[in-house]
Amino acid sequence: MQLLFLGTGAGMPSKQRNTSSLALKLLEERGAVWLFDCGEATQHQILHTTLKPRKVEKIFITHLHGDHIFGLPGFLGSRSFQGGDETVEIYGPPGIREYVESVLRISRTHLNYPIHFIEELDGLVFEDEEVSVQAAKLDHVIPSYGFRIEQKPLPPKLLIERARDLGVPKGPLLAKLKAGEDVLLENGRLVKSSEVTEAENKGFIVAILGDTRYCQAAIELGSGADVLVHEATFDADTQKLAGEYGHSTIRDAAEIANLASVKTLIVNHLSSRFLPEDEKKLVKEMRKVHADSFIAHDFDEFDWKIHDHALKKK
Amino acid sequence: MQLLFLGTGAGMPSKQRNTSSLALKLLEERGAVWLFDCGEATQHQILHTTLKPRKVEKIFITHLHGDHIFGLPGFLGSRSFQGGDETVEIYGPPGIREYVESVLRISRTHLNYPIHFIEELDGLVFEDEEVSVQAAKLDHVIPSYGFRIEQKPLPPKLLIERARDLGVPKGPLLAKLKAGEDVLLENGRLVKSSEVTEAENKGFIVAILGDTRYCQAAIELGSGADVLVHEATFDADTQKLAGEYGHSTIRDAAEIANLASVKTLIVNHLSSRFLPEDEKKLVKEMRKVHADSFIAHDFDEFDWKIHDHALKKK
Ligand SMILES: [Zn+2]
Ligand SMILES: [Zn+2]
Numbered sequence: 001m002q003l004l005f006l007g008t009g010a011g012m013p014s015k016q017r018n019t020s021s022l023a024l025k026l027l028e029e030r031g032a033v034w035l036f037d038c039g040e041a042t043q044h045q046i047l048h049t050t051l052k053p054r055k056v057e058k059i060f061i062t063h064l065h066g067d068h069i070f071g072l073p074g075f076l077g078s079r080s081f082q083g084g085d086e087t088v089e090i091y092g093p094p095g096i097r098e099y100v101e102s103v104l105r106i107s108r109t110h111l112n113y114p115i116h117f118i119e120e121l122d123g124l125v126f127e128d129e130e131v132s133v134q135a136a137k138l139d140h141v142i143p144s145y146g147f148r149i150e151q152k153p154l155p156p157k158l159l160i161e162r163a164r165d166l167g168v169p170k171g172p173l174l175a176k177l178k179a180g181e182d183v184l185l186e187n188g189r190l191v192k193s194s195e196v197t198e199a200e201n202k203g204f205i206v207a208i209l210g211d212t213r214y215c216q217a218a219i220e221l222g223s224g225a226d227v228l229v230h231e232a233t234f235d236a237d238t239q240k241l242a243g244e245y246g247h248s249t250i251r252d253a254a255e256i257a258n259l260a261s262v263k264t265l266i267v268n269h270l271s272s273r274f275l276p277e278d279e280k281k282l283v284k285e286m287r288k289v290h291a292d293s294f295i296a297h298d299f300d301e302f303d304w305k306i307h308d309h310a311l312k313k314k
Numbered sequence: 315m316q317l318l319f320l321g322t323g324a325g326m327p328s329k330q331r332n333t334s335s336l337a338l339k340l341l342e343e344r345g346a347v348w349l350f351d352c353g354e355a356t357q358h359q360i361l362h363t364t365l366k367p368r369k370v371e372k373i374f375i376t377h378l379h380g381d382h383i384f385g386l387p388g389f390l391g392s393r394s395f396q397g398g399d400e401t402v403e404i405y406g407p408p409g410i411r412e413y414v415e416s417v418l419r420i421s422r423t424h425l426n427y428p429i430h431f432i433e434e435l436d437g438l439v440f441e442d443e444e445v446s447v448q449a450a451k452l453d454h455v456i457p458s459y460g461f462r463i464e465q466k467p468l469p470p471k472l473l474i475e476r477a478r479d480l481g482v483p484k485g486p487l488l489a490k491l492k493a494g495e496d497v498l499l500e501n502g503r504l505v506k507s508s509e510v511t512e513a514e515n516k517g518f519i520v521a522i523l524g525d526t527r528y529c530q531a532a533i534e535l536g537s538g539a540d541v542l543v544h545e546a547t548f549d550a551d552t553q554k555l556a557g558e559y560g561h562s563t564i565r566d567a568a569e570i571a572n573l574a575s576v577k578t579l580i581v582n583h584l585s586s587r588f589l590p591e592d593e594k595k596l597v598k599e600m601r602k603v604h605a606d607s608f609i610a611h612d613f614d615e616f617d618w619k620i621h622d623h624a625l626k627k628k
Contacts, residue, residue: 012392013358040388041355044327066391066421074354074384078326099420106413107380108456142422 001026001151001204001304002314003227005268005296006045007037010233010247011067014272017298018045019067022208022229022268024149025051030130032057035075036147036208036229042071043078045298054084058126060133061092062210063144064099073103080111091118091125091135093143121145131203136221138212141246145210146221151203156180156193163196204304207262211269213243214252222260226304227311230256231269232295235282238273250282254289264311265293266302315340315465315518315618316628317541319582319610320359321351324547324561325381328586331612332359333381336522336543336582338463339365344444346371349389350461350522350543356385357392359612368398372440374447375406376524377458378413387417394425405432405439405449407457435459445517450535452526455560459524460535465517470494477510518618521576525583527557528566536574540618541625544570545583546609549596552587564596568603578625579607580616 002025009017019039026032033055035042046053056079061069069092076088090096097117104111118125121135125147134148158178168174168191173183182192205225209218212231222228233247242249248256250267257265267286274282279295286293294300294313301314316339323331333353340346347369349356360367370393375383383406390402404410411431418425432439435449439461448462472492482488482505487497496506519539523532526545536542547561556563562570564581571579581600588596593609600607608614608627615628 012395013361013388015361018358040385041358044332044355044358047327047329064421066388066417066423069421070384070388070417071354073380074327077380081326095420099417102416103380103384103413106409107378107383109380 001029001206003206003229003266003302003304003311004049004051005266005298005300006042006049007039008268008270008296008298008300009067010231010269010271012272013039013041016276017270017272018042019070020062020269021045021071023049023051023056024206024208026131027055029151030057031055034149035059037062037068037210038072038075039067040070040074043075046075048299053079053082054086056084056088057086058089058091060147060208061090061096062146062208063140063142064093064095065142065211068210069096069099072100073107073109076100076104076111076115077107077109080109080113085113087114087116089116089118089126091121091133091147093121093145094119134221136217138210138217139215139246140211140213144212144246146212146218147208148221148225149204149206149208151205153203154201156197156200159196159198163191166191166196168196207260211247213246214248214256218256219260222256222262224261226263227266227302228257228260228262228264229266229268229296232267232282232286233269233271235274236285238271250286250295251289254286254293257290257293262290263292264302265290266296267293268296270295315343315520317520317543317580317616317618317625318363318365319580319612319614320356320363321353322582322584322610322612322614323381324545324583324585326586327353327355330590331584331586332356333384334376334583335359335385337363337365338520338522340445341369343465344371345369348463349373351376351382351524352386352389353381354384354388357389360389362613367393367396368400370398370402371400372403372405374461374522375404375410376460376522377454377456378407378409379456379525382524383410383413386414387421387423390414390418390425390429391421391423394423394427399427401428401430403430403432403440405435405447405461407435407459408433448535450531452524452531453529453560454525454527458526458560460526460532461522462535462539463518463520463522465519467517468515470511470514473510473512477505480505480510482510521574525561527560528562528570532570533574536570536576539574539576541578541580541616542571542574542576543580543582543610546581546596546600547583547585549588550599552585564600564609565603568600568607571604571607576604577606578616579604580610581607582610584609
C-alpha cells in the first residue's frame with residue numbers, strides 16, 4: 001500500500017501545491033488504485049506519475065467544494081479515452097451524481113464504462129474479503145466526510161514444507177492445520193497448527209479526512225490507525241480564521257492524531273499563505289504534539305509494508 | 315494587442331500541450347483581456363504568466379466539449395477569490411449558462427461579481443466604440459463557433475502645432491479640421507484637413523475559430539484578417555480521421571488562410587499523436603500553402619503593432 005499525494009493545497013492551485021487529490025495505491029493488494037478527491041488538474045498531475053487512470057477503481061469525494069471536484073469530469077473522460085472500460089464507483093455526498101451527470105451530459109462526454117454512485121456516506125460504505133471502508137461526517141461549512149479504510153487480517157500462511165517434514169500427508173489434514181486446528185497423524189504424532197503456519201498479519205488502517213474543524217468524528221475515524229491524513233489549512237497565528245471557515249490548524253491535526261492514538265500523521269490542504277520557508281516552524285509545532293508526523297507535498301509518496309507496520313516516505 | 319496561447323492541444327492534456335485556451339490581450343487598447351475557451355487547468359497555466367484574472371472582461375467559448383470548458387468554473391472562482399469584482403461576459407453556445415450555473419451551485423462557489431451570458435452567437439455579438447465581434451457557426455460534430463474581432467479605425471490625430479503654425483486659431487475651426495473638413499482662414503488662406511491630421515489607422519482584424527472541418531464559414535470569418543487562429547488536429551496522413559471527427563488537417567487550415575487572404579495563420583489544437591520532432595515536417599506542409607504561418611505552443615505570445623500591421627512572435 002502506498003499513498004501518493006497529487007494535490008496538497010487549499011482552495012486554489014498555486015505553483016507549489018495543486019488542489020486536493022490523493023491516490024491510495026493498492027496495486028499489490030488488489031491491482032487497483034483508489035482516489036480521494038479530484039481537484040482541477042488532477043489528471044495533469046497524474047501525467048507526471050506512473051499511475052494509470054484505468055486502474056482507478058473507486059473515487060471517494062469528501063465534499064463538493066470546487067477544489068475537491070473540479071478535476072473529476074476531465075479525469076473520467078480521459079480515463080475512457082485511455083482505454084478504461086471497467087466500472088468506477090464514486091462515493092460522495094448527495095449532489096455528486098448530479099454534478100458528474102450534468103457536466104458529462106452538457107459537454108457530450110461519452111464514457112466507455114459505467115459509473116456507480118454511492119451518495120449515502122454513513123457507516124460502512126464498502127466491504128469485501130480484503131478491505132472495508134467506513135465513512136462519517138466531519139464538521140465543515142458544508143457536509144464533508146472522512147473515510148477509514150481497514151485491510152482485513154491476511155489469512156495465516158501454511159508452511160507446506162515444514163508440514164511435509166513433520167510427516168503430514170497431502171490432503172484434508174493440511175486444510176485443517178491451515179484453518180487453525182491441531183491434527184493427530186496416523187503414526188500418533190500431534191502436529192499443532194502453530195508449528196506449520198505463519199502468524200496472522202494485521203492489515204493496515206488508513207483514515208483520510210476531508211476539510212474539517214477539530215471534531216470528535218475525526219478522532220473516531222482515526223482511532224488506532226496506521227496513518228491519518230488530516231487537513232491543516234491554518235496555523236496558530238490564524239486559529240480564529242480556522243474556526244470561521246470550518247478548517248483546522250496544524251496543531252488541531254496533531255492533537256487529533258494524538259487523541260486517536262494514530263501512528264503516523266500526514267497533514268495536507270495547506271493554505272498558500274504558508275511559504276516554503278515557514279515549513280520548519282510548522283513541522284516543529286506539529287511534532288511537539290505528535291512526533292511521527294509529516295507535511296505532505298505534491299508528489300510525496302509514502303509506503304507501508306505489512307511486515308514492519310511502518311509508513312516510510314519514499 | 316497580443317495573443318497569448320495558454321493551451322494548444324486537442325482532447326486531453328499532455329505534458330507538452332494543455333487543452334484549449336487563448337488570451338487576447340487588449341491591455342493598451344482597453345485595459346482588458348479576453349479569453350477564448352477555458353480548458354481544464356487554464357488557471358494553472360495563467361499562474362506561469364503575468365495575466366491577471368480580474369482583467370478578464372469577456373470569455374468566448376467556441377463549443378461545449380470538455381477540453382474547451384472544464385477549466386471555466388475554477389477560473390471563475392479563483393478570479394473572485396483574487397479580488398475580481400467586475401462583470402464577466404460569457405459568450406457561448408446554448409448550454410454554457412446551464413453548465414456554469416449548475417457547477418457553481420453544486421460546488422457552493424460564490425462569486426463577488428455578476429456573469430452576463432450571451433448564448434446567441436449569430437452575426438454581431440458585441441460592439442462598442444473600439445471594437446466589434448462577429449460570430450458564425452463552423453462545421454464540427456456539435457455546434458462550434460468562430461469569432462472575428464475587428465478593431466475600429468483609430469480617429470485621425472490632429473497635429474495641433476502644425477495647425478497653429480499655419481495660423482489656425484483655437485476653437486471650432488480645429489474641430490472641423492479634425493473631422494475631415496477643409497477650412498478658409500480669415501486671412502484668405504485655405505487649410506486642408508489632410509495638412510494638419512495624421513492619416514487614419516486601420517485597426518486589427520483577428521479571427522479565432524473553434525474546432526471545425528474545412529468550411530466556408532471559416533473563410534468568411536477570416537476574410538482579410540491580420541491573424542487567423544485555426545485548429546489543425548490532424549495532418550495529411552490522418553486526413554480521413556479529420557473528416558470523421560469533425561476536425562481539420564494542417565493543410566486544410568493553410569488553404570483556408572490562403573482563400574481568406576489572411577496575413578498570418580497560427581494553428582492550434584494539435585493532436586498529441588504529433589511528436590515534437592514531427593513539427594518541422596508539419597510546418598513545411600503548411601508553409602507550402604500559406605507562407606506566413608506558425609504552429610502555436612503553450613505560452614507562445616504574438617504581438618501586433620498598429621503601425622506596421624504585422625504580427626511578430628515574441
Ligand atoms: Zn478544500
Ligand atoms: Zn477540442
